[in-house]
Structure formats: C-alpha cells, structure tokens
Amino acid sequence: MRAIVVQKFGATPELADVPVPAPGPGEVQVALEAAGVNPFDLKMADGLLEGKMPTDFPMILGVDGAGTVSALGSGVTRFAVGDKVVGKFLTAPAGHGSWAQYATVPEDATLVPIPDGVTSVAAAALPIAGVTAQDLVEAAHIQPDQTVLIVGATGGVGSFLIQLANMAGGHVIATARADATDQVARLGATETVDYTQVRPADPTDASHDPATYRDSGIADAVRFTHPDGIDVLFDLISNPADFAVHATLVRRGGHAYSTTWAADERALQEHDITGGNFESKGRGPELSRLLARVASGDVVVPVQMTVPLEAAPAVLGAGSARGKTVLAI
Template sequence: MRAIVVRNFGATPELADVPVPETGAGMVRVQLEAAGVNPFDQRMATGFLDGKMPHDFPMILGVDGAGIVSAVGPGTSRFAVGDRVVGKFLTSPAGHGSFAEYAVLPETGALARIPDGVPTGAAAALPTAGVTAQDMVDATKIEPGQTVLVIGATGGVGSFLVQLANMAGAHVIATARGDAADQMTRLGAAETVDYTRGPVGAQVAAAHPDGVDVLFDVVSPPETLAELTGLVRDGGTVYSTIGAADEAALRVRGIKGGNIESSGGAPELSRLLRRVAEGDVVVPIAVTVPLAEAASVIGAAGARGKTVLAI
C-alpha cells in the first residue's frame, strides 16, 4: 500500500510502498479515505516521542484518519466490515499512522462511527484538533457571559475553540488577520483582533480594561504567553496547547489551567461528531490535497482551518 513515511527522525516525509497491516485479535483495519493533518505530525517526524514511546521505521505518519472498516480481528464486537469510522491512529509502537491506504486500531481505541450526513473528509479533520478544543472548553467550565480570548483562532484547534466557547455562551475574542474577520464572525467570534495592526495585548487591554476571564493560546511561546496572561483576571483560566504555560506563576495569581494535552477518546470523539451531524459545529477545511503531496503540507504554517489528505 502507499503511505507517507520518514526513514528516521528528521528525514523528509516521502511516499513509499509498505505492507498492508495485519488485523490481529481485537483489532480493526480501516481502509482510509481521508486523513487530517496536524502540527503534531511534524513534531512526531522530528522525534518528539523519541524516548516516550517505541517507534517502528519506516515510520508512517498521521494520527487522524477516516474511512471504511475493511477487516476485523478475532474477538472484535464493536465494529463490522463496512462501518464508516474515524479515529486517532497513534498506538505503541508509533509509526503505523493514518497517512496510508490502510491502518489498524484496537476496537477499544479512539475509534468512532461517523454519523450519517458527516462527510468523511470532515470527520478526518476532527479527532486531534476538535477533541482538544472540546477538552479545553470542558475543563474551563465556561459560564455564559464570560469573556474568552483565543490566540491562534484561525488554525485547527483555534477554529473549534471559537465555536465551542461561543456555544457555551462566552463573548469570544479571536485573533486573526483582518481579512479573516468575517470567517471568525461566522464561527461565533464577537470580536476579531488583527494581530498585524499592533500588539494583541495592547489592543485587547484597550477594549477590555477590566481583563478577560479565559485565555486559550495555541501558538504563543512562553514569554509571549506570560505577557498575555496579564490580560486575565485573577482567578481566571489560561490554557496552552504547546507547553508554554508557567503553571507555578499562574497559581500565584490563582489562575487555573496551564498546559493541556488532549486525553479525549472514543466517547469524546462521538460527542463531537454528533455536534457536527446536528449542525452545531462546522468543520472548517482550508485545503484538501492528495496523499502523494502530503510532504508539501506537513508542518506548513498559516492554514485557515484544517488541512486534509485525500487518500
């Protein structure tokens, strides 16, 4: 089968022929039709999980994927051949991911049926970014009327954060280029701060001198996040998805949150899929490219929404 692999950490991703994975006991094999691209894919290719999880090489990249169940192993009961499914294809040993024509997962893993009416490409864009955003909003326990600032609102996680925070009743401030303001409004932002027109902190402080209740930041390095945290009222909440939060400094001010990694599995993914099926959450897909062109989009910056591979 065709797959996007790296031969070693730091190597350039390439299209390769690799064996179709076997379907062992309790396993589900999926014939993938689409895969979602995330910043994590580039981090994985450069060795982020080295020392944290065993790896197999050539390492097939990709975490998010959706398609049709093509085979099930002995003892499998939750899924059947022909089911439309979506999941997170990251298990130990790493290197058997979703940027391939076939991938396998334990039936007990982060795998869920795709509801009728949800396109396969949209489903493939959900698992990492969508569930991360949902986890953040759930952990924050947003109350109606609170002010939520989303830094990096046009990316995958950010675009879901805007929607989910708005659904929770928050007044959402999104950061984006000025020409993306209409998109942010459609997703549920009450305000858009154009980060090209001056420091975000100064712009937000001028408009909200009493501060904000929640800061979700998916892009800022530690020193920038520390400055932006000054916008948050004492007792508020700050979350970083890239490990940039100084949690001890947050606690000094009674600020909740910190660094977050999504732990959501099949139940959380199913819940988010239902929201998409019901029309409450939109999956903003910025671009769809063929599997063979994956190397051109892995690690690319600046996407407004999700990038999906057509397999």
C-alpha cells in the first residue's frame, strides 16, 4: 500500500510502498479515505516521540484519519466491517499512522462512528484540532459576554475555537491578517486584530521569529479597545516572551492557555489566573460530541484545502494556515 513515511527521526518524509497491516486481536483495520494534517505530524517526523514512545520504522506519519472498517481482529465487538469511522491513529508502538491506505488501531482507542451527513474529509479534520479547541473552551468555562482573545485564530485549532467560544457566549477577538477578517467574522469573531499592522518586535531580539506574531503590538491594540482587560486568552502560536505579554491583558480571576507550552504557570498563579500549558486529553466521547455538533450544523469544519496523499510532504509544516489541510487517500 502507499504511505507517507520517514526512515528515521529527522529524515525527509517520502511516499513509499509498505505492507498492508493486518488487524491483530482486539484491533480494527480501517481503509482510510482522508487524513488530517497537523503541526504535530512534523514534530513526530522530527523526533518528538524519541525516547518517549516505542517507534517502528519506516514510521508512517499521520494521526487523524477517517474511512471505512475493512477487517476485524478476533474479539472486536464495537465495530463491524463497513462502518464509517474516524479517530486518532497513534498508539504504541508509534509509526502506524493515518497517512496510508490502511491502518490498524485497537478498538478501545480513539475511534468512533461518523454520523450521517458528515463526510470523511470533514471528519478527518476533527480529532486533534477540533477536540483540542472543544477541550480548551470547556476548560475555560466561558460565560456569556466574557471577552476572549485568540492569538493564532486562522489555523485549525483557532478556526474551531472561534466558533466554540462564540457558541459559549464569548465576545471573540481574533488575531488575523486583514484579508482573513471576513473569514474569522463568519466563524464568529466580533473583533479582529491585524497583527501585520501592529508595532513590530525589536529586530535585534533573537527570541522573536519574524514569521510569528508581534507580541507588544497585539497587546497594545487589545488594551486600547479593552482597557479593563479580557477574561480568557487562548494563545496557539507564541513563544514564552510573547505569551507573557499577552497574559498581562487577562484580569485577575481569568484564564490563559498556551498550546505551545509557553506559559509560566507560577507567574499566572501569582496573578490569580488559571490555565497554563494545555494538552488535550479528549478521546472518543469528546470526538463523538464534536461530530454531533458538526452533523447538526452548529460547527463548520474549516477545510482550507484537500490534496492527494502524495502531496503530504509538500504541505507538511507549510505554515500560514487558513483552516485545515486534509489528505485525500
């Protein structure tokens, strides 16, 4: 079968021909139709799991995947051949991911039915980005009319966050380029901060990546329109220095979360701010709940583009996302 693999950590991802995996006891084989692309995939290829999880090589990349159950191992009771399913294809040993024509996963892993009316492409965009956004909103306990700032709002997680924070009643401020203003407004943002127009960071400061957002300018822009501060910060892209500046906007008693592990949690606690570095723990029940929201039309799946499997190396880590990229298999 065709798959996107790396031969070792740090190697260039490539299209390869590998054996079709057979389901073992308690496992489900899925004929994949679509797979999501996430920043985590590049981190896996570069060695994020080295020393943390056993890994088989060549390592098939990809975590998010959707398709049809094609075979069952002995003892499987939750699924039947022909079921439409979506899930996370990352279990030990790593290296048997979703960027392939077939994958196997234990039936008790994160694998759930796709409801009627939801396509495989839409479903494949949900497991990491969508569930992370849903978990963040629920952790922050957003109340009606609270002010919510989303830094990095146009990517996969951000596009879901805008919608879910808006559904919770939040007044959403999104950072985005000017040409994405209409996009984030349609998703539910009330205000937009164009990070390309705010004061740039000091170019002599090596801690600032010119490809990322500019910290003090975003904070100044939000503080100008909200001098009393904000209630919730979701920062999806910043380094520690930038996150610290953005966190100064949050009122005492508020919430601030970083998905890039940039938060100084002790400093937040000293300012009576809850949150910190966030890692989604959502599994099957949370994914099913999000799928139900999509099926009912309450949540739109922001697929930016769909590309064939062989194009995965070209889009991996491309940056400047406007929603989700999905591989058609």
